[in-house]
Amino acid sequence: MxxxxxxxxLVLALGVALIQAVVPLAGTIRGDLRLAAxxxxxxxxxxxxxxxxxxxxxxxYVRSDFSxxxxxxxxxxxxxxxxxxxxxxxxxxxxxxxxxxxxxxxxAAVAAFGRxxxxxxxxxxxxxxxxxxxxxxxxILLTSNPFTRVSxxxxxxxxxxxxxxxxxxAIHPVLLYLGYVGFxxxxxxxxxxxxxxxxxxxxxxxxxxxxxxxxxFLTLGIAMxxxxxxxxxxxxxxxxxxxxxxxxxxxWLAGTALLHSAVVMEKRNALKIWTILLAILTFSLxxxxxxxxxxxxxxxxxxxxSDPTRGxxxxxxxxxxxxxxxxxxxxxxxxxxxxxxxxxxxxxGGLVFNNLFLTAACGTVLVGTLYPLALEALTGDKIxxxxxxxxxxxxxxxxxxxxxxPFGPLLAWKRGDLYAAGQRLLLAFSLALVAVLLVLWLVEGxxxxxxxxxxxxxxxxxxxxxxxxxxxxxxxxxxxxVWPRLTGLPRSVWGTAxxxxxxxxxxxxxxxxxxxxxxxxxxxxxxxxxxxAGYTVTFDGASxxxxxxxxxxxxxxxxxxxxxxxxxxxxxxxxxxxxxxxTSESAIHFLGFTQLYVALGDQDAAGAxxxxxxxxxxxxxIWLGAxxxxxxxxxxxxDRRLRVGAPRPSRAPVRVVPAE
Amino acid sequence: xxxxLSRAGRVFAAFALLLALAIPAYAVEPGEMLADPxxxxxxxxxxxxxxxxxxxxxxxxxxxxxxxxxxxxxxxxRLTAGDTDEEVIxxxxxxxxxxxxxxxxxxxxxxxxxxxxxxxxxxxxxATYLGWRRRKRTATAEDRRLKPEEEAALARILRxxx
Numbered sequence: 001m002x003x004x005x006x007x008x009x010l011v012l013a014l015g016v017a018l019i020q021a022v023v024p025l026a027g028t029i030r031g032d033l034r035l036a037a038x039x040x041x042x043x044x045x046x047x048x049x050x051x052x053x054x055x056x057x058x059x060x061y062v063r064s065d066f067s068x069x070x071x072x073x074x075x076x077x078x079x080x081x082x083x084x085x086x087x088x089x090x091x092x093x094x095x096x097x098x099x100x101x102x103x104x105x106x107x108a109a110v111a112a113f114g115r116x117x118x119x120x121x122x123x124x125x126x127x128x129x130x131x132x133x134x135x136x137x138x139x140i141l142l143t144s145n146p147f148t149r150v151s152x153x154x155x156x157x158x159x160x161x162x163x164x165x166x167x168x169x170a171i172h173p174v175l176l177y178l179g180y181v182g183f184x185x186x187x188x189x190x191x192x193x194x195x196x197x198x199x200x201x202x203x204x205x206x207x208x209x210x211x212x213x214x215x216x217f218l219t220l221g222i223a224m225x226x227x228x229x230x231x232x233x234x235x236x237x238x239x240x241x242x243x244x245x246x247x248x249x250x251x252w253l254a255g256t257a258l259l260h261s262a263v264v265m266e267k268r269n270a271l272k273i274w275t276i277l278l279a280i281l282t283f284s285l286x287x288x289x290x291x292x293x294x295x296x297x298x299x300x301x302x303x304x305x306s307d308p309t310r311g312x313x314x315x316x317x318x319x320x321x322x323x324x325x326x327x328x329x330x331x332x333x334x335x336x337x338x339x340x341x342x343x344x345x346x347x348x349g350g351l352v353f354n355n356l357f358l359t360a361a362c363g364t365v366l367v368g369t370l371y372p373l374a375l376e377a378l379t380g381d382k383i384x385x386x387x388x389x390x391x392x393x394x395x396x397x398x399x400x401x402x403x404x405x406p407f408g409p410l411l412a413w414k415r416g417d418l419y420a421a422g423q424r425l426l427l428a429f430s431l432a433l434v435a436v437l438l439v440l441w442l443v444e445g446x447x448x449x450x451x452x453x454x455x456x457x458x459x460x461x462x463x464x465x466x467x468x469x470x471x472x473x474x475x476x477x478x479x480x481x482v483w484p485r486l487t488g489l490p491r492s493v494w495g496t497a498x499x500x501x502x503x504x505x506x507x508x509x510x511x512x513x514x515x516x517x518x519x520x521x522x523x524x525x526x527x528x529x530x531x532x533a534g535y536t537v538t539f540d541g542a543s544x545x546x547x548x549x550x551x552x553x554x555x556x557x558x559x560x561x562x563x564x565x566x567x568x569x570x571x572x573x574x575x576x577x578x579x580x581x582x583t584s585e586s587a588i589h590f591l592g593f594t595q596l597y598v599a600l601g602d603q604d605a606a607g608a609x610x611x612x613x614x615x616x617x618x619x620x621x622i623w624l625g626a627x628x629x630x631x632x633x634x635x636x637x638x639d640r641r642l643r644v645g646a647p648r649p650s651r652a653p654v655r656v657v658p659a660e
Numbered sequence: 661x662x663x664x665l666s667r668a669g670r671v672f673a674a675f676a677l678l679l680a681l682a683i684p685a686y687a688v689e690p691g692e693m694l695a696d697p698x699x700x701x702x703x704x705x706x707x708x709x710x711x712x713x714x715x716x717x718x719x720x721x722x723x724x725x726x727x728x729x730x731x732x733x734x735x736x737x738r739l740t741a742g743d744t745d746e747e748v749i750x751x752x753x754x755x756x757x758x759x760x761x762x763x764x765x766x767x768x769x770x771x772x773x774x775x776x777x778x779x780x781x782x783x784x785x786x787a788t789y790l791g792w793r794r795r796k797r798t799a800t801a802e803d804r805r806l807k808p809e810e811e812a813a814l815a816r817i818l819r820x821x822x
Contacts, residue, residue, distance in 0.1 A: 242717050270795075341795050352788055360780040367776045381769055384711045386719065386762025393777045523690040601689065610690060 003068055006056025007147040010097075013049035013104070014137040016042055020107075020130035024123035028195070036119055039126035040111040046133065047108030054088075054101045057146050061088050067153035070094060070146040076159030076578050078549045086170035087160040092294060092310075093146035095173060099290070100136045102181040107133065110185060110210075117206060124192030125185075132184050135317045143310045159549065159578035168228035175221030176248055180286040182214025183255060187283035187325065190276045194328045197335035199276065204266035207279070209637060211262060215255045216633040222248050223626035231586050236597050236614045238513075238622055241390040246369045247289035253362035254282040257355045264351050268340045268413060271348070273333050274355070280325040285366070287318050292369075343415040350408035350416070357401040364393050402456055402507065405500055406463025409493075410470065424470055428463035432456065443516065450515030457511055460504030464497045495636025499629045506625025509593070512618040521601075523608035533615035535596065536560045537569075542609065550574040552585075555600055555609060559589060566591075571598045571611075593620040688721065692729070694736050703736050706748055709762050710735070719762055 020042035027035025060068050061084050064077045074091040075084055083090075089098040107129045114122055140146070163169070189207045193199040225248065230238045239245065258278040264271045295311030342348040368385045375381050406428060410421035436455035439446050471489055472482045520532045529538035540556040557569040569587035576582065586599040594617045601610030688707075694700040704721060710731060712723035720728035731752070738748045752760050764770045772779075 237722065240717070344792070356781070356784045356788060360777060360784055363780045364777045367773060371770075371773045375769060379769065382757065382759040383764045383770065384759055384762050385764060385773065386709075386711060386717065388709050388763035389773075392763070393774075397777055397781070521688060521690050521693070604689075604691065 002056050002059050003065070003147045003149065006053040006060075007145070009049045009052040009056065010137065010141060010147075013046050013053065013100075014134065014141065016046045016049060017130045017133040017137055020046060021127055021134055023127075025127040025195075028120045028123050028127075033119055036123035039123045039130075042130070043104075043107040043111035043126050046130070047104040050097075050101050050104040054097055057094060057097060058085060058088050061085060064157065066155070066157055067149055067151070068146070069148045069150040072150060072154055072157045074160050075157045076549060077156060078578075079159055079165070080548050082167070082170065083160055083165045086164075089173055090160050090164045090170075093140070093144045095177075096136065096140050096144050096294070097146055098174065099177050099181060100133065100140060102177050103129070103133055103136065103184060106181055106185055106210075110188075114206070120196065121189075121192055121203075121206075124195050125188045128188040128191040129184065132188075132321065135320065139310075139313050139317065143313050156578075159576065162550065162574065162576040162579055162581055162583045163232065165576075165583075166228065166232055168224055168232070172221055172224045172228060175217050175224055177221075179214050179216075179218025179221050179248075179255075180251060180289060182210060182217060183251060183279075183283045183286050185210040186214070186258065186279040187321075190279035191325060191328060193276060193336075194332040197332055199272050199336050201266050201269045204262050204275070208259075208262050208266060211255065211259055211279075212633055212637050215252070215259055216630045216637070218248070218252050218255060219626055219630045219633070222252060223623045223630075226626075227623050231588060231597075232583065236586070236599070236612075236616065238619070241368075241387040243369050244293055246365050247292045250362055250366055250369075251282055251285040251289060253358050253365065254278060254285050257358040257362070258282050260351045260354050260358075264348050268342065268348055270340045270342065271352070272336050276333065276336070277329060278355075278359075280322075280329055284318075284322040284325065285362075287314075287321060291315060291318050340414070342413070345411065345418050346416045347408065347411045347413045350404065350411050353404055354401060354408065357397055361394055361397045361401075364397060365390065368393070399456070402460060402503070405460055405503065406466055409467040409496055409500075424466050425463050428459050428466060431462050432459035447515055450511055453511035453515075454508060457504045457508035460507060461501050462504075464500035464504060467493065468497050491639040492636045495632045495634075495639070497632070498635060499632030502625045502628030502630075502632060504625070505621045505628055506623075509618050509621030509623075509625060513616050513622070516617045517619075518615045520613045522611055522613075523604055523606075524611045525606075525608050530611070530613055532596075532613050534561060535566060535615070537596075537598065537611075537613050539609070539611060545572070547574065549578065550576045553600070555598075555611070557587065557598055557611075559596060567596070569596070569598050571600045573600045590620070593618045593624070595619050688732060689729070692732050692736065694740065699736075699739050702745060703732070703739055706735050706739075706745055707732055709749075710752060711760050711762050713756060713760065 020039060023042070024036050024039035027033065027038065057068075057070070059065075060071050061075055062081070064071065064075060064084065066072050066075075070091065070093050074094070075087045079087070087094070089095045107126060110117075110122070110125060110129065114125075117125070186207055189203065189210070193203055222245075225245070226238050229240065230236060258275065261271050261275045261278055265275045291311075291314045295314055368389055371385055372383055375383060406425055407418070407421050410416075410424055411418070432455040435458040436451045439451040439454050440448070468486070468489065471493070472485045518533045520530050522528070522530050524530070524539040526539055526541040529536050531537075536559070538558045538560070540558055542553055542555045545552045545554050552572045552574045554570050554572050557571070559566040559569060567589040569589055571587035572585040574583050574585060584599055586597055588598075589596040594615070597612075597614040597616055599612045601612060603609050688704070694703060707721035708719050710720045712718045712720045712725055712728040712731075714725050714727050715723045718728075720731045735748055735752075738751060743751070749761070758764065764773065766774050
């Protein structure tokens with residue numbers, strides 16, 4: 001019964017979404033504000049209905065209702081409650097329902113919190129948002145219905161894929177989807193602006209918080225996924241340039257560019273057309289990501305061709321929204337007026353530089369990801385494009401951008417002074433130089449490239465705060481005024497500094513772990529010990545342990561340094577009988593930001609257990625940097641100007657006079 | 661039942677279970693590794709650029725598949741026999757095709773792929789420059805005309821002077 005209620009709510013949501021897609025738009029076109037006003041209540045009702053459907057599915061999972069095919073395939077009565085709940089989105093149908101739920105919640109949030117939006121803009125935004133809802137609700141109802149019953153109902157389910165039974169991967173998709181779908185709001189705003197043929201600085205003020213929020217979620221989601229792969233997949237890699245990872249990285253790159261170009265748009269009323277295009281492209285890449293992961297096209301073109309229903313459906317959605325968005329752009333973009341001018345060396349110029357390199361990097365990753373598919377389809381040649389390609393192309397594209405980052409915030413709007421900015425960065429430059437020399441001097445045979453990478457990281461981390469230092473000490477050195485000046489700075493300035501610092505921290509982690517990681521792989525018998533990076537790891541013995549729905553082999557390890565106990569580590573190998581598969585649970589010991597990482601491999605004929613031990617210097621900074629970036633974003637989001645929102649524009653469009 | 665087993669027995673049972681289910685082992689095994697560290701380092705370097713043909717986007721250095729194991733051993737055999745890195749890679753390509761390389765070689769079919777970063781950067785740079793020049797031209801033309809309030813201010817100043 002509950003499942004039927006969920007199914008019915010989903011159908012109703014489709015009906016409401018259809019109304020929301022058509023009526024408000026018709027209202028704005030015909031100038032009938034009563035029709036346009038339908039958007040807000042419709043968005044709220046749609047949100048409630050989808051939430052009801054989602055709650056129904058979750059109830060079925062919690063109760064282990066094995067009369068639902070979806071629950072049978074992805075749950076088990078012995079599974080811990082947490083994984084019964086996360087199992088809801090640990091599969092195709094459920095994850096699409098989560099996608100639509102987040103979409104509907106975002107739409108309802110615009111309706112609820114966007115009270116100060118002009119009515120026409122709000123109507124158009126909600127209308128475009130509902131079109132996306134319609135497409136995905138249809139997709140779920142026609143090809144991926146999670147409420148399908150099975151009769152007779154089996155007594156037991158197949159359980160969730162053991163690899164997914166992990167708290168990291170339970171949260172990861174939710175964060176990722178919040179990011180992906182959040183960009184649909186930017187897309188809806190862009191389409192609404194094109195339909196109106198009007199866009200101004202106020203528009204950028206409305207869009208920026210949504211874009212920023214989506215970007216924060218996506219940043220955290222990618223970092224979480226990366227950390228999960230790091231500890232769960234068992235060999236301590238943190239980024240594989242896997243197409244599935246690229247699918248989430250592409251919208252992130254485009255979204256980061258969008259975030260920066262929207263600043264120019266808001267502050268200087270320039271780069272309008274480009275910002276609109278980026279908003280369309282960012283959401284297109286989110287859709288592409290969904291398509292790549294959900295259609296199975298990545299495994300091989302052939303799996304895709306063998307069961308094309310879902311793939312083709314998403315492909316059509318993709319074509320309609322990307323094609324439609326770009327066509328609307330081509331048709332209407334010329335209506336948008338270009339804004340203020342600026343010299344090449346200026347804050348705007350710096351942000352254009354940022355956009356140029358981020359877009360080129362995004363394009364490179366996109367082409368690299370799709371090239372094998374395209375080449376095989378066109379010529380039949382099969383090639384692979386893997387990590388070595390991306391490291392060789394993406395890396396060099398990032399270097400000029402990262403070198404430029406500290407300069408950006410120091411340049412004035414309209415016309416900046418590169419020399420003066422350089423002077424303010426003297427401290428950062430000196431420290432970076434010291435870092436390079438230190439690495440070369442301290443670490444014997446250190447690769448020069450790694451030393452330069454670490455120098456670049458220090459340059460970013462110190463340089464990030466140059467603008468704050470300038471603001472705090474600017475105009476003489478009245479030390480008494482430093483504190484009030486610091487606290488008086490807008491939070492967005494602190495947010496920028498923090499986010500850029502985070503980029504440096506991530507780079508520092510990447511640089512040090514790439515160059516200075518030590519690895520030791522040995523077949524160990526109980527009693528054996530291995531020396532690694534000054535630590536001694538001893539294998540004391542293995543024992544069996546019974547988990548709630550798995551059996552584990554636990555290896556007891558003792559870590560000592562100069563005879564003193566440092567840690568006890570217990571890596572595991574688990575077997576999940578319900579799925580006849582296993583996972584490896586690495587043991588990680590934190591030494592500050594550095595980690596000792598132990599994973600278990602196979603057992604050989606003589607009974608020795610393969611043990612992989614890694615010493616990963618500063619590896620934690622990779623993800624900590626991402627969290628700091630997201631923190632910078634949150635700080636910026638809490639800025640008063642964004643929180644209060646843009647004021648209502650007066651009836652007559654005011655020519656925005658560039659601020660000096 | 662579990663509780664009746666001795667500790668050693670339980671360990672054995674768990675081991676047997678693990679073996680029976682062929683739990684993924686990860687990547688290079690100790691038995692495969694070469695005694696010569698320089699040679700082993702070269703083998704690792706090559707392995708990280710060779711695709712495991714039966715896996716999803718993994719290098720043979722990371723993969724636990726039997727084929728990956730065989731290829732790792734094969735690479736080490738060739739290196740021990742005195743092959744250069746290029747010879748080993750050529751040998752693998754001759755056997756398995758270009759698909760085996762995670763870093764595709766530069767050739768007619770991959771020209772666009774490798775050229776893409778430069779192409780995007782140059783095209784983007786040109787587009788940026790053209791846009792900037794156009795904006796500057798139209799804006800300066802507009803700027804040359806005085807705005808109404810500026811006209812008024814000028815008139816006032818001229819009147820005051822007179």
